[in-house]
Amino acid sequence: MIKTIKYSKDVDLEKELARSQFSYDDVNETVESILKDVKARGDKALIEYTEKFDGVKLENLEVNEEEIQKAFDTIDKDLMEVIQYSHDNIKKFHEKQVRNDFLIRQENGVVLGQVVNPIEKVGLYVPGGTAAYPSTVLMNAVPAKIAGCKEIVMVTPPTKDGTILPSLLVAAKISGVDRIFKVGGAQSIAALSYGTETVPKVYKIGGPGNIYVAMAKKMVYGEVSIDMIAGPSEVLIIADESADSVHTAADLLSQAEHDKLAACILVTTSQRLADEVAMEVEKQLKELPREEIARTSIETQGRIIVVENMDEAVFVSNFVAPEHLELAVDNPFELLPRIKNAGSIFMGHNTPEPLGDYLAGPNHTLPTSGTAKFSSPLSVDDFVKKSSFIYYSKQGLEEVKDKVIKFAENEGLTAHARSVSKRFDK
Ligand SMILES: NC(=O)c1ccc[n+]([C@@H]2O[C@H](COP(=O)([O-])OP(=O)(O)OC[C@H]3O[C@@H](n4cnc5c(N)ncnc54)[C@H](O)[C@@H]3O)[C@@H](O)[C@H]2O)c1
Ligand SMILES: N[C@H](CO)Cc1c[nH]c[nH+]1
Ligand SMILES: [Zn+2]
Numbered sequence: 142m143i144k145t146i147k148y149s150k151d152v153d154l155e156k157e158l159a160r161s162q163f164s165y166d167d168v169n170e171t172v173e174s175i176l177k178d179v180k181a182r183g184d185k186a187l188i189e190y191t192e193k194f195d196g197v198k199l200e201n202l203e204v205n206e207e208e209i210q211k212a213f214d215t216i217d218k219d220l221m222e223v224i225q226y227s228h229d230n231i232k233k234f235h236e237k238q239v240r241n242d243f244l245i246r247q248e249n250g251v252v253l254g255q256v257v258n259p260i261e262k263v264g265l266y267v268p269g270g271t272a273a274y275p276s277t278v279l280m281n282a283v284p285a286k287i288a289g290c291k292e293i294v295m296v297t298p299p300t301k302d303g304t305i306l307p308s309l310l311v312a313a314k315i316s317g318v319d320r321i322f323k324v325g326g327a328q329s330i331a332a333l334s335y336g337t338e339t340v341p342k343v344y345k346i347g348g349p350g351n352i353y354v355a356m357a358k359k360m361v362y363g364e365v366s367i368d369m370i371a372g373p374s375e376v377l378i379i380a381d382e383s384a385d386s387v388h389t390a391a392d393l394l395s396q397a398e399h400d401k402l403a404a405c406i407l408v409t410t411s412q413r414l415a416d417e418v419a420m421e422v423e424k425q426l427k428e429l430p431r432e433e434i435a436r437t438s439i440e441t442q443g444r445i446i447v448v449e450n451m452d453e454a455v456f457v458s459n460f461v462a463p464e465h466l467e468l469a470v471d472n473p474f475e476l477l478p479r480i481k482n483a484g485s486i487f488m489g490h491n492t493p494e495p496l497g498d499y500l501a502g503p504n505h506t507l508p509t510s511g512t513a514k515f516s517s518p519l520s521v522d523d524f525v526k527k528s529s530f531i532y533y534s535k536q537g538l539e540e541v542k543d544k545v546i547k548f549a550e551n552e553g554l555t556a557h558a559r560s561v562s563k564r565f566d567k
Pocket of ligand 1: 171194195267268269270271272274277298325326327328349350351352353354371372373399400505506
């Protein structure tokens with residue numbers, strides 16, 4: 142049964158909402174040795190690890206044109222349409238995120254500016270097994286494509302027969318992925334970070350994965366950049382008397398089925414809703430194919446928090462900084478300005494969280510574990526970098542030369558001062 146708490150100022154939220162987390166210590170050594178091995182032995186190591194962990198001995202690591210064609214020929218045509226629809230919405234939304242170069246022109250001939258350039262080569266990890274989601278391919282590849290990345294490389298573990306699911310291949314091709322490799326786990330992160338005979342080295346790696354993938358991304362950070370370390374999924378629902386208990390329970394369970402460590406929290410001003418949702422969660426749990434995962438999540442990480450008023454509800458939500466926040470109230474736009482920490486906000490009674498997972502347009506790769514206090518959803522910004530530029534005319538330089546020299550002398554940096562003063566020596 143989901144645990145219910147009556148909120149008051151004396152409730153220690155930190156303690157009450159403490160979550161079990163991955164223990165990276167358990168995989169530290171394994172991942173370190175895989176990284177070193179791939180760095181030293183390249184493709185040979187990739188092929189051996191794929192045989193060991195994914196149960197298939199591959200001749201070729203790269204997906205070829207024939208395999209792509211087969212995926213397009215065999216995929217369920219309705220699913221392909223949905224993937225295309227979702228792609229188009231994600232593209233439309235992310236195109237709005239594109240940042241333009243800018244220029245500041247001064248009268249004395251000085252020109253200052255900023256230019257935005259795509260990260261040339263990026264790698265996307267796509268999980269295998271039951272979490273092989275085409276939606277995740279779209280959410281990662283589309284912003285990279287819009288950013289203008291020249292080489293988008295996807296890695297994903299093969300199935301036991303050495304193939305990749307058609308839905309993943311189709312989503313990858315529709316979004317503009319250039320090359321796809323059948324390799325997963327820490328070994329694929331090593332391949333993207335160091336390069337092998339066939340897998341190109343990239344500058345940045347994105348995408349979710351299990352603890353081996355997350356640990357490998359942590360370890361290679363510095364050699365390459367990474368997007369974020371995504372933790373287990375979370376949803377927090379703020380609901381008042383107007384919310385429907387069946388819908389609220391269904392929305393909590395939508396994230397519970399992802400992971401035993403997923404966190405599903407209802408914060409409500411209505412004791413009636415709290416009681417009904419607790420019962421309804423039990424009922425709906427029994428109807429889910431992934432009941433065991435969802436039940437563990439609900440029983441260990443799930444909470445219903447009953448508050449006195451909306452001020453308290455907003456306080457609790459901002460404290461948790463959830464990955465997904467649903468505002469199950471009649472006028473969500475009134476509440477929106479008070480929400481300070483949340484990855485993505487689902488507004489009103491007709492906006493269940495899965496809309497955002499699949500096709501509304503905003504990204505579903507979001508900050509988890511309270512990191513929405515300081516970070517943002519995956520976006521086009523994650524696939525670009527900026528350079529500033531400075532142009533001074535002779536007049537512009539003359540106007541500021543004494544100021545630069547003063548600064549440099551104060552910092553004891555004579556050569557800095559001379560690089561300016563030398564230009565005015567007679
Ligand atoms: N946040 C999101 O948007 C999102 C989306 C999809 C999936 N996910 C998460 O991604 C994860 C997917 O996990 P998964 O395991 O199904 O797929 P995965 O592709 O992340 O991991 C599979 C790989 O792990 C490696 N591995 C497995 N056991 C190992 C061992 N004992 N030693 C070394 N390496 C080992 C193997 O190389 C295997 O190919 C889940 O945690 C899921 O919640 C998150
Ligand atoms: N809710 C997950 C993490 O935000 C993303 C996802 C993919 N497919 C379904 N859901
Ligand atoms: Zn989801």
